[in-house]
Amino acid sequence: MDGVHFAVEAHGRIHIGDYCYFTNAVLLCELELHIGNYVVIGWNASIADSDFHPIAPAERIADALACSPLGQGRARPAIARRPVHIEDDVWIGPNATILKGVRIGAGAFIEAGSLVTRDVPPRARVLGNPAQIIGEVP
Amino acid sequence: MNPDRRLTGDWYDGVVPENVLIDEQAYLESTYSFQLFRSRVPAAVKVGRGSSVYLGVMFDLGPKARVELGDYVLMNGARLVCDSEITIGNHSLLAWNVVLMDTYRLPLNPEKRRAVLRRVPETLTRQAAVDVDGPARPIRIGANVWIGFDCCVLPGVSIGDGAIVGARSVVTQNVEPYTVVAGNPARLIREIDCEERSARGLSATAER
Numbered sequence: 001m002d003g004v005h006f007a008v009e010a011h012g013r014i015h016i017g018d019y020c021y022f023t024n025a026v027l028l029c030e031l032e033l034h035i036g037n038y039v040v041i042g043w044n045a046s047i048a049d050s051d052f053h054p055i056a057p058a059e060r061i062a063d064a065l066a067c068s069p070l071g072q073g074r075a076r077p078a079i080a081r082r083p084v085h086i087e088d089d090v091w092i093g094p095n096a097t098i099l100k101g102v103r104i105g106a107g108a109f110i111e112a113g114s115l116v117t118r119d120v121p122p123r124a125r126v127l128g129n130p131a132q133i134i135g136e137v138p
Numbered sequence: 139m140n141p142d143r144r145l146t147g148d149w150y151d152g153v154v155p156e157n158v159l160i161d162e163q164a165y166l167e168s169t170y171s172f173q174l175f176r177s178r179v180p181a182a183v184k185v186g187r188g189s190s191v192y193l194g195v196m197f198d199l200g201p202k203a204r205v206e207l208g209d210y211v212l213m214n215g216a217r218l219v220c221d222s223e224i225t226i227g228n229h230s231l232l233a234w235n236v237v238l239m240d241t242y243r244l245p246l247n248p249e250k251r252r253a254v255l256r257r258v259p260e261t262l263t264r265q266a267a268v269d270v271d272g273p274a275r276p277i278r279i280g281a282n283v284w285i286g287f288d289c290c291v292l293p294g295v296s297i298g299d300g301a302i303v304g305a306r307s308v309v310t311q312n313v314e315p316y317t318v319v320a321g322n323p324a325r326l327i328r329e330i331d332c333e334e335r336s337a338r339g340l341s342a343t344a345e346r
Contacts, residue, residue, distance in 0.1 A: 038248070040255070044237075095290050106248075107248040112239065112308060114322070123248070127308065127322075129321075
């Protein structure tokens with residue numbers, strides 16, 4: 001763990017397995033990030049299990065008020081959160097982004113700069129925004 | 139360069155490594171840029187006349203890596219992950235959070251990667267553990283190239299003179315000279331026409 005940024009909310013839980021190697025990863029957690037064994041995360045890659053704010057404009061105004069210094073403990077509206085699962089032996093390149101609800105299968109290879117919005121099958125190699133399968137790992 | 143190889147006003151308590159050659163008329167903001175520097179080859183890094191290397195640039199160089207920056211190159215936060223060779227031509231501009239990687243550092247095969255990762259806790263310097271002799275493919279950035287922020291340039295890619303790479307692009311293939319590419323993966327957007335080219339050439343000559 002080198003320069004890793006943990007942004008974990010009150011009810012967030014992060015599990016990191018054995019022999020992982022992270023360089024300046026950004027882990028944003030409000031629910032659950034489950035990271036298996038032998039996972040490598042490159043510089044400035046982000047993983048988030050939440051949208052952090054509501055999508056609907058009116059709810060977003062309510063959220064802005066609740067988050068403000070004048071919010072006085074007002075309850076925040078519901079926010080979409082889904083756990084992220086990174087299985088064993090996954091490689092995540094620098095500047096990549098993994099969004100909420102994604103499961104990355106064992107041995108998958110996420111190329112640098114990819115934006116992953118959907119599940120990735122085991123041992124797939126993905127690239128792009130949104131990430132597409134471009135091959136398999138050897 | 140001062141005899142003690144320190145920089146005046148540097149916030150980081152480090153020195154410029156012996157095998158790093160910075161032109162007297164180039165600017166290096168902080169020795170922190172060499173925190174991950176492990177190259178042992180002579181003249182591992184060369185920074186040309188009038189070039190600037192600002193805070194946030196990281197020379198993450200393996201034991202055999204070599205990096206050469208031409209003249210009037212501007213870098214303000216690029217990360218160079220290099221095990222073979224990265225060259226950047228004159229007057230090129232690299233924005234913040236750009237990643238130039240000529241290597242994936244670790245084996246692509248998950249089973250082989252496990253063996254390397256198991257060694258990490260036993261090694262004193264973390265980087266030394268991942269300095270495996272993997273296949274690295276040099277990156278060549280031509281002259282007068284402009285790379286936007288958050289871009290990644292993958293192993294083996296060459297970018298031709300005068301090209302522009304849009305922000306947040308991921309460059310997986312070679313880029314022709316005097317073209318604009320953008321996207322993830324990066325695609326050709328348009329070519330830069332002759333008038334624009336010569337206007338660029340003139341301003342570059344005037345500067346010299």
